[in-house]
Amino acid sequence: MTDSLWTRMKEGLKRTRERIADGFEAYIDFSAIDEEMFEDLEAVLVQADMGVQTAERVLADLREAVKADNLQGKEEVLAALERVLQGVVPDDGGRELNLDGDPSVVMLVGVNGVGKTTSAAKLAWRLKEAGHRPILGAADTFRAAGIEQLELWGERAGVDVIRHASGSDPAAVAYDTINAARARDCDVVLIDTAGRLHTRKNLMEELRKMCRVMEREIPGAPHEGMLVVDATTGQNALRQAEMFREAVPLTGVLLTKLDGTAKGGIVVAIEEQTGIKVKYVGLGEQVQDLQPFRPADFVRALLGRR
Ligand SMILES: Nc1nc2c(ncn2[C@@H]2O[C@H](COP(=O)(O)OP(=O)(O)O)[C@@H](O)[C@H]2O)c(=O)[nH]1
Numbered sequence: 001m002t003d004s005l006w007t008r009m010k011e012g013l014k015r016t017r018e019r020i021a022d023g024f025e026a027y028i029d030f031s032a033i034d035e036e037m038f039e040d041l042e043a044v045l046v047q048a049d050m051g052v053q054t055a056e057r058v059l060a061d062l063r064e065a066v067k068a069d070n071l072q073g074k075e076e077v078l079a080a081l082e083r084v085l086q087g088v089v090p091d092d093g094g095r096e097l098n099l100d101g102d103p104s105v106v107m108l109v110g111v112n113g114v115g116k117t118t119s120a121a122k123l124a125w126r127l128k129e130a131g132h133r134p135i136l137g138a139a140d141t142f143r144a145a146g147i148e149q150l151e152l153w154g155e156r157a158g159v160d161v162i163r164h165a166s167g168s169d170p171a172a173v174a175y176d177t178i179n180a181a182r183a184r185d186c187d188v189v190l191i192d193t194a195g196r197l198h199t200r201k202n203l204m205e206e207l208r209k210m211c212r213v214m215e216r217e218i219p220g221a222p223h224e225g226m227l228v229v230d231a232t233t234g235q236n237a238l239r240q241a242e243m244f245r246e247a248v249p250l251t252g253v254l255l256t257k258l259d260g261t262a263k264g265g266i267v268v269a270i271e272e273q274t275g276i277k278v279k280y281v282g283l284g285e286q287v288q289d290l291q292p293f294r295p296a297d298f299v300r301a302l303l304g305r306r
Protein backbone atom coordinates (compact mmCIF):
# COMPACT_ATOMS: atom_id res chain seq x y z
CA MET A 1 0.00 0.00 0.00
CA THR A 2 2.65 2.45 1.11
CA ASP A 3 4.84 1.57 -1.84
CA SER A 4 2.03 2.01 -4.29
CA LEU A 5 1.24 5.46 -2.86
CA TRP A 6 4.89 6.38 -3.30
CA THR A 7 4.95 5.03 -6.84
CA ARG A 8 1.84 7.00 -7.76
CA MET A 9 3.27 10.19 -6.25
CA LYS A 10 6.52 9.72 -8.13
CA GLU A 11 4.70 8.96 -11.35
CA GLY A 12 2.34 11.91 -10.86
CA LEU A 13 5.16 14.34 -10.27
CA LYS A 14 7.15 13.13 -13.24
CA ARG A 15 6.81 16.28 -15.31
CA THR A 16 7.52 18.64 -12.42
CA ARG A 17 10.53 16.56 -11.46
CA GLU A 18 11.78 16.61 -15.03
CA ARG A 19 11.48 20.36 -15.09
CA ILE A 20 13.42 20.68 -11.85
CA ALA A 21 16.01 17.99 -12.52
CA ASP A 22 16.55 19.10 -16.12
CA GLY A 23 16.85 22.65 -14.84
CA PHE A 24 19.50 21.59 -12.37
CA GLU A 25 21.40 19.83 -15.13
CA ALA A 26 21.06 22.55 -17.72
CA TYR A 27 21.53 25.74 -15.74
CA ILE A 28 23.39 25.05 -12.59
CA ASP A 29 27.08 24.81 -12.02
CA PHE A 30 27.45 23.22 -8.62
CA SER A 31 31.23 23.28 -8.77
CA ALA A 32 31.30 26.75 -7.25
CA ILE A 33 28.89 27.40 -4.39
CA ASP A 34 28.35 31.07 -5.12
CA GLU A 35 25.64 33.66 -5.55
CA GLU A 36 25.14 32.70 -9.18
CA MET A 37 24.42 29.12 -8.20
CA PHE A 38 21.83 30.21 -5.65
CA GLU A 39 20.15 32.50 -8.15
CA ASP A 40 20.03 29.79 -10.79
CA LEU A 41 18.57 27.38 -8.27
CA GLU A 42 15.89 29.90 -7.36
CA ALA A 43 15.04 30.38 -11.04
CA VAL A 44 14.49 26.64 -11.48
CA LEU A 45 12.13 26.53 -8.50
CA VAL A 46 10.17 29.48 -9.86
CA GLN A 47 9.97 27.63 -13.20
CA ALA A 48 8.25 24.77 -11.39
CA ASP A 49 5.69 27.26 -10.06
CA MET A 50 6.90 27.58 -6.54
CA GLY A 51 6.33 31.32 -6.84
CA VAL A 52 8.90 34.07 -6.41
CA GLN A 53 8.11 34.82 -2.78
CA THR A 54 8.28 31.18 -1.71
CA ALA A 55 11.37 30.42 -3.78
CA GLU A 56 13.09 33.41 -2.13
CA ARG A 57 12.32 32.09 1.31
CA VAL A 58 13.52 28.62 0.37
CA LEU A 59 16.74 30.04 -1.01
CA ALA A 60 17.30 32.21 2.07
CA ASP A 61 17.05 29.11 4.25
CA LEU A 62 19.28 27.18 1.87
CA ARG A 63 21.98 29.87 1.87
CA GLU A 64 22.02 29.75 5.62
CA ALA A 65 22.27 25.97 5.74
CA VAL A 66 25.04 25.89 3.14
CA LYS A 67 27.00 28.53 5.01
CA ALA A 68 26.47 27.05 8.46
CA ASP A 69 27.63 23.59 7.45
CA ASN A 70 30.06 24.68 4.75
CA LEU A 71 28.36 22.40 2.23
CA GLN A 72 30.10 21.54 -1.03
CA GLY A 73 29.03 20.06 -4.33
CA LYS A 74 25.74 19.09 -5.91
CA GLU A 75 24.90 16.19 -3.61
CA GLU A 76 25.27 18.16 -0.38
CA VAL A 77 23.44 21.19 -1.73
CA LEU A 78 20.50 19.13 -2.97
CA ALA A 79 20.29 17.21 0.29
CA ALA A 80 20.13 20.57 2.10
CA LEU A 81 17.47 21.78 -0.34
CA GLU A 82 15.43 18.69 0.47
CA ARG A 83 15.64 19.45 4.19
CA VAL A 84 14.70 23.08 3.65
CA LEU A 85 11.66 22.13 1.56
CA GLN A 86 10.61 19.66 4.21
CA GLY A 87 10.71 22.51 6.68
CA VAL A 88 8.39 24.58 4.48
CA VAL A 89 5.99 21.67 3.92
CA PRO A 90 6.36 19.94 7.26
CA ASP A 91 5.37 16.42 8.20
CA ASP A 92 3.93 17.60 11.48
CA GLY A 93 0.43 16.19 11.37
CA GLY A 94 -2.57 18.42 10.86
CA ARG A 95 -3.26 16.87 7.50
CA GLU A 96 -5.96 14.52 8.69
CA LEU A 97 -9.59 15.38 8.04
CA ASN A 98 -11.28 16.90 11.04
CA LEU A 99 -14.04 14.40 11.74
CA ASP A 100 -15.10 15.63 15.16
CA GLY A 101 -18.71 16.30 14.21
CA ASP A 102 -21.71 14.06 14.61
CA PRO A 103 -21.98 13.83 11.68
CA SER A 104 -18.95 15.69 10.35
CA VAL A 105 -19.38 17.99 7.39
CA VAL A 106 -16.78 18.34 4.66
CA MET A 107 -17.58 21.10 2.19
CA LEU A 108 -15.70 21.27 -1.10
CA VAL A 109 -15.35 24.70 -2.68
CA GLY A 110 -13.45 26.09 -5.64
CA VAL A 111 -13.86 27.56 -9.10
CA ASN A 112 -15.43 25.70 -12.02
CA GLY A 113 -13.59 22.75 -13.45
CA VAL A 114 -11.00 22.30 -10.71
CA GLY A 115 -12.36 18.87 -9.76
CA LYS A 116 -14.80 19.42 -6.88
CA THR A 117 -17.46 16.95 -7.97
CA THR A 118 -15.10 14.13 -8.84
CA SER A 119 -12.98 14.76 -5.74
CA ALA A 120 -16.04 14.70 -3.47
CA ALA A 121 -16.79 11.20 -4.75
CA LYS A 122 -13.16 10.11 -4.57
CA LEU A 123 -13.01 11.31 -0.99
CA ALA A 124 -16.26 9.48 -0.21
CA TRP A 125 -14.79 6.30 -1.68
CA ARG A 126 -11.65 6.68 0.39
CA LEU A 127 -13.61 7.30 3.60
CA LYS A 128 -15.78 4.30 2.91
CA GLU A 129 -12.70 2.15 2.37
CA ALA A 130 -11.46 3.35 5.76
CA GLY A 131 -14.67 2.16 7.42
CA HIS A 132 -16.65 5.41 7.53
CA ARG A 133 -20.21 5.82 6.34
CA PRO A 134 -20.15 8.87 4.07
CA ILE A 135 -23.01 10.52 2.20
CA LEU A 136 -22.81 13.03 -0.65
CA GLY A 137 -24.88 16.19 -1.12
CA ALA A 138 -25.28 17.61 -4.64
CA ALA A 139 -25.32 21.29 -3.69
CA ASP A 140 -24.10 22.46 -7.08
CA THR A 141 -27.66 22.88 -8.28
CA PHE A 142 -26.73 25.22 -11.08
CA ARG A 143 -26.82 22.63 -13.86
CA ALA A 144 -28.72 19.35 -14.02
CA ALA A 145 -25.62 17.81 -15.59
CA GLY A 146 -23.62 18.63 -12.48
CA ILE A 147 -26.09 16.79 -10.27
CA GLU A 148 -26.12 13.80 -12.60
CA GLN A 149 -22.34 13.77 -12.66
CA LEU A 150 -22.22 13.48 -8.86
CA GLU A 151 -24.86 10.74 -8.92
CA LEU A 152 -22.80 8.77 -11.41
CA TRP A 153 -19.65 9.15 -9.34
CA GLY A 154 -21.61 8.33 -6.19
CA GLU A 155 -22.55 5.04 -7.81
CA ARG A 156 -18.93 4.35 -8.64
CA ALA A 157 -17.97 5.03 -5.05
CA GLY A 158 -20.94 3.10 -3.67
CA VAL A 159 -22.12 6.14 -1.72
CA ASP A 160 -25.64 7.65 -1.58
CA VAL A 161 -26.20 11.07 -3.13
CA ILE A 162 -28.82 13.52 -1.87
CA ARG A 163 -30.13 15.76 -4.62
CA HIS A 164 -32.81 18.29 -5.40
CA ALA A 165 -34.01 19.54 -8.77
CA SER A 166 -31.59 21.80 -10.62
CA GLY A 167 -32.03 25.45 -9.77
CA SER A 168 -33.05 24.76 -6.19
CA ASP A 169 -31.43 26.29 -3.10
CA PRO A 170 -28.02 24.72 -2.35
CA ALA A 171 -28.46 25.43 1.36
CA ALA A 172 -31.59 23.29 1.32
CA VAL A 173 -29.64 20.43 -0.25
CA ALA A 174 -26.99 20.76 2.46
CA TYR A 175 -29.70 20.76 5.14
CA ASP A 176 -31.36 17.67 3.68
CA THR A 177 -28.06 15.86 3.34
CA ILE A 178 -27.32 16.39 7.02
CA ASN A 179 -30.73 15.07 7.93
CA ALA A 180 -30.39 12.11 5.60
CA ALA A 181 -27.04 11.38 7.25
CA ARG A 182 -28.76 11.28 10.62
CA ALA A 183 -31.59 9.09 9.37
CA ARG A 184 -29.19 6.68 7.63
CA ASP A 185 -26.60 6.66 10.38
CA CYS A 186 -23.87 8.21 8.23
CA ASP A 187 -20.92 9.85 9.93
CA VAL A 188 -19.47 12.07 7.20
CA VAL A 189 -21.40 14.49 5.01
CA LEU A 190 -19.61 15.60 1.84
CA ILE A 191 -21.06 18.67 0.17
CA ASP A 192 -20.28 19.41 -3.47
CA THR A 193 -20.77 23.07 -4.40
CA ALA A 194 -20.99 25.31 -7.45
CA GLY A 195 -17.99 27.23 -8.72
CA ARG A 196 -19.20 29.53 -11.44
CA LEU A 197 -17.32 32.75 -11.08
CA HIS A 198 -19.19 35.07 -13.39
CA THR A 199 -21.65 35.44 -10.54
CA ARG A 200 -18.93 35.63 -7.97
CA LYS A 201 -20.80 37.78 -5.48
CA ASN A 202 -23.78 35.46 -5.55
CA LEU A 203 -21.57 32.43 -5.25
CA MET A 204 -19.89 33.74 -2.11
CA GLU A 205 -23.27 34.71 -0.64
CA GLU A 206 -24.59 31.24 -1.43
CA LEU A 207 -21.60 29.58 0.25
CA ARG A 208 -21.98 31.78 3.34
CA LYS A 209 -25.63 30.89 3.60
CA MET A 210 -24.83 27.18 3.33
CA CYS A 211 -22.33 27.53 6.15
CA ARG A 212 -24.90 29.29 8.33
CA VAL A 213 -27.55 26.66 7.70
CA MET A 214 -25.17 23.78 8.41
CA GLU A 215 -23.79 25.39 11.55
CA ARG A 216 -27.32 25.78 12.85
CA GLU A 217 -27.80 22.01 12.41
CA ILE A 218 -24.43 20.92 13.76
CA PRO A 219 -22.27 23.23 15.85
CA GLY A 220 -18.84 23.56 14.25
CA ALA A 221 -20.04 22.68 10.75
CA PRO A 222 -18.53 22.73 8.24
CA HIS A 223 -15.77 20.87 10.04
CA GLU A 224 -13.70 20.97 6.90
CA GLY A 225 -13.77 23.77 4.36
CA MET A 226 -11.77 22.12 1.63
CA LEU A 227 -10.51 24.39 -1.12
CA VAL A 228 -10.16 22.42 -4.32
CA VAL A 229 -7.53 23.82 -6.64
CA ASP A 230 -6.21 22.66 -9.98
CA ALA A 231 -2.43 22.34 -9.96
CA THR A 232 -2.22 23.19 -13.64
CA THR A 233 -3.44 26.73 -12.95
CA GLY A 234 -0.29 27.45 -10.96
CA GLN A 235 -0.16 30.77 -9.18
CA ASN A 236 -3.88 31.46 -9.75
CA ALA A 237 -4.49 29.01 -6.96
CA LEU A 238 -3.25 31.58 -4.48
CA ARG A 239 -5.82 34.13 -5.58
CA GLN A 240 -8.55 31.53 -5.37
CA ALA A 241 -7.59 30.81 -1.77
CA GLU A 242 -7.92 34.48 -0.85
CA MET A 243 -11.26 34.72 -2.59
CA PHE A 244 -12.95 31.68 -1.06
CA ARG A 245 -11.51 32.42 2.32
CA GLU A 246 -13.85 35.40 2.53
CA ALA A 247 -16.87 33.11 2.45
CA VAL A 248 -15.82 29.79 3.95
CA PRO A 249 -13.43 29.00 6.79
CA LEU A 250 -10.83 27.06 4.81
CA THR A 251 -9.18 24.24 6.70
CA GLY A 252 -7.44 22.36 3.93
CA VAL A 253 -6.49 22.26 0.30
CA LEU A 254 -7.23 19.43 -2.08
CA LEU A 255 -4.91 19.87 -5.03
CA THR A 256 -6.09 18.11 -8.18
CA LYS A 257 -4.42 17.24 -11.47
CA LEU A 258 -0.95 17.01 -10.06
CA ASP A 259 -0.49 14.25 -12.63
CA GLY A 260 0.58 15.61 -15.94
CA THR A 261 1.58 19.11 -14.80
CA ALA A 262 5.07 20.54 -14.54
CA LYS A 263 3.78 23.04 -11.98
CA GLY A 264 3.88 20.81 -8.90
CA GLY A 265 5.86 23.44 -7.01
CA ILE A 266 2.53 25.15 -6.40
CA VAL A 267 2.03 22.83 -3.42
CA VAL A 268 4.90 24.54 -1.63
CA ALA A 269 3.70 28.02 -2.59
CA ILE A 270 0.16 27.37 -1.36
CA GLU A 271 1.29 26.21 2.05
CA GLU A 272 3.94 28.86 2.48
CA GLN A 273 1.78 31.76 1.37
CA THR A 274 -1.68 30.87 2.64
CA GLY A 275 -0.82 28.81 5.69
CA ILE A 276 -3.52 26.33 4.67
CA LYS A 277 -2.37 22.73 4.71
CA VAL A 278 -2.55 20.59 1.62
CA LYS A 279 -4.47 17.52 2.77
CA TYR A 280 -5.11 15.59 -0.43
CA VAL A 281 -3.71 15.45 -3.92
CA GLY A 282 -5.42 14.22 -7.06
CA LEU A 283 -3.23 12.13 -9.31
CA GLY A 284 -5.62 10.93 -11.98
CA GLU A 285 -9.21 10.43 -13.07
CA GLN A 286 -10.06 7.12 -11.43
CA VAL A 287 -12.00 6.93 -8.18
CA GLN A 288 -8.87 5.64 -6.41
CA ASP A 289 -6.68 8.48 -7.65
CA LEU A 290 -6.99 10.75 -4.64
CA GLN A 291 -4.27 10.42 -2.04
CA PRO A 292 -3.63 11.85 1.36
CA PHE A 293 -0.79 14.30 0.95
CA ARG A 294 2.47 13.00 2.40
CA PRO A 295 4.96 15.87 2.39
CA ALA A 296 8.15 13.84 2.78
CA ASP A 297 7.24 11.70 -0.23
CA PHE A 298 6.24 14.80 -2.12
CA VAL A 299 9.56 16.56 -1.58
CA ARG A 300 11.54 13.42 -2.43
CA ALA A 301 9.51 12.91 -5.60
CA LEU A 302 9.81 16.58 -6.52
CA LEU A 303 13.58 16.58 -6.36
CA GLY A 304 13.91 13.10 -7.83
CA ARG A 305 15.86 11.87 -4.85
CA ARG A 306 16.18 8.18 -3.84
N1 LIG B 1 -5.96 14.11 -14.58
C1 LIG B 1 -6.76 14.47 -13.59
N2 LIG B 1 -7.99 14.91 -13.85
C2 LIG B 1 -8.78 15.29 -12.84
C3 LIG B 1 -8.34 15.22 -11.49
N3 LIG B 1 -9.36 15.68 -10.70
C4 LIG B 1 -10.37 16.00 -11.53
N4 LIG B 1 -10.05 15.78 -12.82
C5 LIG B 1 -10.86 16.02 -14.02
O1 LIG B 1 -11.20 17.41 -14.09
C6 LIG B 1 -12.46 17.56 -14.75
C7 LIG B 1 -13.35 18.50 -13.95
O2 LIG B 1 -13.71 17.86 -12.75
P1 LIG B 1 -15.05 18.21 -11.94
O3 LIG B 1 -15.04 17.35 -10.73
O4 LIG B 1 -16.24 18.12 -12.82
O5 LIG B 1 -14.77 19.73 -11.56
P2 LIG B 1 -15.75 20.78 -10.80
O6 LIG B 1 -16.28 21.70 -11.86
O7 LIG B 1 -14.87 21.52 -9.85
O8 LIG B 1 -16.81 20.00 -10.11
C8 LIG B 1 -13.02 16.17 -14.91
O9 LIG B 1 -12.80 15.76 -16.23
C9 LIG B 1 -12.19 15.34 -13.95
O10 LIG B 1 -12.09 13.99 -14.33
C10 LIG B 1 -7.01 14.74 -11.23
O11 LIG B 1 -6.52 14.67 -10.09
N5 LIG B 1 -6.27 14.38 -12.32
Ligand SMILES: [Mg+2]
Residues within 6 Å of the ligand: 116, 117, 118, 140, 146, 193
Ligand atom coordinates in the same frame (compact mmCIF):
# COMPACT_ATOMS: atom_id res chain seq x y z
MG1 LIG C 1 -18.86 20.14 -10.21
